[in-house]
Amino acid sequence: MNRTKIAGIGMYVPENVVTNDDLTKIMDTSDAWIQERTGIRERRYAKRFEDTTTTMGVEAAKIAMENAGVKTADIDFIIFATLSPDYYFPGCGVLLQRMMGMKEIGALDIRNQCSGFIYALSVADQFIKTGMYKNILLVAAETHSYGLDFTTRGRNVSVIFGDGAGAVVLQPTTKDDQGILSTHLHSDGDSAELLSMPNPGFHAGRFWKEKKPATPSQLYGGLFITPDLIKEEDIYPYMDGQAVFKKAVIKFPEVINEALNANHLKASDIRLLIPHQANLRISQFVQQQMHLREDQVYNNIQKYGNTTAASVPIALYEAWKDRKVKEGDLICLAAFGSGFTWASALLKW
Ligand code: ACO
Numbered sequence: 001m002n003r004t005k006i007a008g009i010g011m012y013v014p015e016n017v018v019t020n021d022d023l024t025k026i027m028d029t030s031d032a033w034i035q036e037r038t039g040i041r042e043r044r045y046a047k048r049f050e051d052t053t054t055t056m057g058v059e060a061a062k063i064a065m066e067n068a069g070v071k072t073a074d075i076d077f078i079i080f081a082t083l084s085p086d087y088y089f090p091g092c093g094v095l096l097q098r099m100m101g102m103k104e105i106g107a108l109d110i111r112n113q114c115s116g117f118i119y120a121l122s123v124a125d126q127f128i129k130t131g132m133y134k135n136i137l138l139v140a141a142e143t144h145s146y147g148l149d150f151t152t153r154g155r156n157v158s159v160i161f162g163d164g165a166g167a168v169v170l171q172p173t174t175k176d177d178q179g180i181l182s183t184h185l186h187s188d189g190d191s192a193e194l195l196s197m198p199n200p201g202f203h204a205g206r207f208w209k210e211k212k213p214a215t216p217s218q219l220y221g222g223l224f225i226t227p228d229l230i231k232e233e234d235i236y237p238y239m240d241g242q243a244v245f246k247k248a249v250i251k252f253p254e255v256i257n258e259a260l261n262a263n264h265l266k267a268s269d270i271r272l273l274i275p276h277q278a279n280l281r282i283s284q285f286v287q288q289q290m291h292l293r294e295d296q297v298y299n300n301i302q303k304y305g306n307t308t309a310a311s312v313p314i315a316l317y318e319a320w321k322d323r324k325v326k327e328g329d330l331i332c333l334a335a336f337g338s339g340f341t342w343a344s345a346l347l348k349w
Helices: 020-024 031-038 053-068 092-099 113-129 152-158 189-194 204-210 216-220 241-262 280-289 308-321
Strands: 003-012 017-019 042-044 077-081 106-110 136-142 164-173 179-187 272-275 330-337 341-348
Touching: 003 053, 003 113, 003 179, 003 308, 017 020, 020 031, 031 280, 053 092, 053 136, 053 164, 077 092, 077 113, 092 106, 092 136, 106 113, 113 136, 113 164, 113 179, 113 308, 113 330, 113 341, 136 308, 164 308, 179 241, 189 241, 241 280, 241 330, 241 341, 272 280, 272 308, 308 330
Parallel strands: 077 106, 077 136, 272 330
Antiparallel strands: 003 164, 017 042, 136 164, 179 341, 330 341
């Protein structure tokens, strides 16, 4: 059976650099607090009315396709991972298909937040291994800056996130020492609300969680979302930072070890671990837990903040561009995020 290789990779971030000091002008925060807790120095914000999640995805896709040496007509399937789509529906996949003038190929949207890229990679891997598709364009992009609470109330979340896009072109390979060795995907919906944005949504999950039945008018009275359901803070992302931290530092090592064990490999075999850029402190904790050297873990959250689904391909692109990833190297991708969902992929470059 074929394996799946990354034939080309690209990234795009908007020009607009927003430093921690810039944020201190609009909310009560400080460069010291942000750097100490998250490692972030600056992030990029999309240019209003110019950059969208799809347009940034298109820019990253063009670079990935050029690096893979493929043209628009060669792409036979699109997968788009994002939590910040241009529209509530339809998804960004079809918008990218239209913008890039691709023929009437399938376009699939993946909504797995920080784990989105690895979930999408796993889906693409199945299509390639079975021979169904030969050139899959996988794009992961986020525009967080349009939807954050920039008042002091939202500072624990808004200082963390940034905008950007990454993309890969996936193709079959018959080489033994190349391609995706395995992917492992997990979820635990028990903590769904601990890292969430309830609106726009239908809140059925909340009634279930609170074990409080919805009133008939909420259920059947036209619009399900009634004013009493929409609290102002619910239109912004919510995060219980400490709960996320505690779970992330357990699940990252667990899912990386699962991948290593499945392939009879050891942590010392990893040339580069590219963790989802959630928070530099989480990455450092994982590095220690896994007994990895500093040069075995790639971090660029300092420059871009947390770009959710886009963070792994952006980091992978920069590592590749910096020649930290070479043919035959064992690369481990790992992510943890909202859902909670977590995932890993092990691949030979
Ligand atoms: N600037 C200044 N002060 C702040 C800020 C800010 N941006 N945000 C919160 N604070 C204050 C709080 O109001 C609180 O003040 P108080 O003591 O007067 O009440 C104090 O700092 C401590 O707040 P905590 O929320 O307890 O801060 P904590 O030390 O837990 O750090 C953080 C918050 C950085 C979010 C931490 O919990 C963390 O690293 N969590 C991991 C979550 C994460 O990294 N998520 C990334 C996105 S999700 C993902 O990708 C998986």
